[in-house]
Amino acid sequence: MIEIATDAFGEDVWAEPVATALLVLADGTIVEGRGIGATGTAVGEVCFNTAMTGYQEILTDPSYAGQIITFTFPHIGNVGANDEDIETVNMASSSGVRGVVLRVDPTDPSNWRSLKHLDAWLKARGIIGIAGIDTRALTARIREQGMPNAVIAHDGAGRFDRAALAAEAKAWPGLEGMDLAKDVTSGQSFTWDETSWTLGSGYGRQEAPVFNVVALDYGIKRNILRLLADAGCRVTVLPATATGEDILAHAPDGVFLSNGPGDPAATGAYAVPAIRDVIAADLPVFGICLGHQMLAIALGGETKKMHQGHHGANHPVKDFTTGKVEITSMNHGFAVDTATLPDSVEETHVSLFDGSNCGIRVKDRPIFSVQYHPEASPGPRDSHYLFTRFVNAMRARRGEPPLPERG
Numbered sequence: 001m002i003e004i005a006t007d008a009f010g011e012d013v014w015a016e017p018v019a020t021a022l023l024v025l026a027d028g029t030i031v032e033g034r035g036i037g038a039t040g041t042a043v044g045e046v047c048f049n050t051a052m053t054g055y056q057e058i059l060t061d062p063s064y065a066g067q068i069i070t071f072t073f074p075h076i077g078n079v080g081a082n083d084e085d086i087e088t089v090n091m092a093s094s095s096g097v098r099g100v101v102l103r104v105d106p107t108d109p110s111n112w113r114s115l116k117h118l119d120a121w122l123k124a125r126g127i128i129g130i131a132g133i134d135t136r137a138l139t140a141r142i143r144e145q146g147m148p149n150a151v152i153a154h155d156g157a158g159r160f161d162r163a164a165l166a167a168e169a170k171a172w173p174g175l176e177g178m179d180l181a182k183d184v185t186s187g188q189s190f191t192w193d194e195t196s197w198t199l200g201s202g203y204g205r206q207e208a209p210v211f212n213v214v215a216l217d218y219g220i221k222r223n224i225l226r227l228l229a230d231a232g233c234r235v236t237v238l239p240a241t242a243t244g245e246d247i248l249a250h251a252p253d254g255v256f257l258s259n260g261p262g263d264p265a266a267t268g269a270y271a272v273p274a275i276r277d278v279i280a281a282d283l284p285v286f287g288i289c290l291g292h293q294m295l296a297i298a299l300g301g302e303t304k305k306m307h308q309g310h311h312g313a314n315h316p317v318k319d320f321t322t323g324k325v326e327i328t329s330m331n332h333g334f335a336v337d338t339a340t341l342p343d344s345v346e347e348t349h350v351s352l353f354d355g356s357n358c359g360i361r362v363k364d365r366p367i368f369s370v371q372y373h374p375e376a377s378p379g380p381r382d383s384h385y386l387f388t389r390f391v392n393a394m395r396a397r398r399g400e401p402p403l404p405e406r407g
């Protein structure tokens with residue numbers, strides 16, 4: 001077992017007599033550090049994220065509900081925080097990650113877009129942080145032993161009941177079996193017309209949408225909505241619990257199934273019947289991440305918990321339909337079990353990291369989904385073609401020729 005003891009702090013990082021934050025793992029391991037962001041305690045599953053940029057998007061991705069992120073990149077916070085790189089639909093909501101684990105204290109921000117120090121931003125969003133941690137040792141442990149449950153605690157005076165925190169971490173039932181989409185969905189329907197960000201103009205407004213798309217919000221991210229708007233979709237967002245009838249009442253040209261937190265198998269009660277109604281109506285369907293997993297379940301497949309999951313912006317994925325490899329952004333701890341897919345469904349994408357399923361489509365039908373986050377992939381040319389693929393499915397229904405897929 002790898003020890004993440006207090007002496008694991010780099011002396012170059014900080015040297016404080018009092019630990020103002022703790023990460024207490026369910027097996028009783030206690031990691032001491034310096035508290036940043038909000039004070040209090042939170043419980044969740046600890047995963048590591050290997051992205052070198054985009055920490056603000058990661059920390060506002062509702063898919064991280066129930067999780068504590070340890071960043072493998074040591075310098076998080078250098079470019080501060082702004083009001084634009086937020087992924088939750090509700091700007092004020094902190095319905096995502098429970099806590100954040102950092103190697104080094106965030107420096108003073110240096111970026112023209114920065115409005116706030118990461119510390120103040122975390123505090124404002126109610127996210128608890130711990131810095132000064134040997135994140136390499138913690139990551140190595142997760143790779144060996146899987147993602148542990150833990151409590152993260154921050155108290156300015158460093159007063160902790162360590163035994164009680166360990167008991168709380170141990171008692172937490174874990175993500176398996178947890179339905180969290182219902183907690184993070186915005187719970188109301190609304191239309192979306194913001195398009196993607198450009199230097200000089202910021203975010204734009206959609207002018208002449210050509211397709212009516214219903215997007216189911218299991219914890220949807222703003223940049224997915226923007227790319228749908230860029231692709232010419234007038235998007236109506238419906239809550240996670242919308243029924244097939246609610247969806248079809250909008251007479252959509254296509255239906256989008258969003259990312260989201262928790263165990264897909266536990267989210268089926270309301271999502272699966274609605275998705276089955278959409279499939280029966282023969283509409284084009286595009287799903288991302290939790291949406292991909294929910295689609296697989298609706299088609300008769302199963303999902304399983306992963307050992308360490310995939311969280312980062314450097315995950316190679318092969319698209320069998322084109323033979324190309326994409327470097328993708330990912331955030332998932334469950335995966336579709338390829339062996340359980342019915343004959344009518346084929347695997348379209350696979351992770352070149354561990355061979356796990358990363359995409360499916362229904363044979364001869366415009367119904368497909370991917371496990372990764374194409375809207376956040378590091379190179380737009382890599383993965384944005386999936387939005388064109390969705391548009392082409394809707395164009396085909398109108399008898400219009402396909403647009404070329406980029407990438």
Ligand SMILES: NC(=O)CC[C@H](N)C(=O)O
Pocket residue numbers: 063258259260261262263264288289290291331332333334335
């Ligand atoms: N980003 C997501 O949609 C995550 C899906 C699911 N909650 C998982 O962990 O696998």
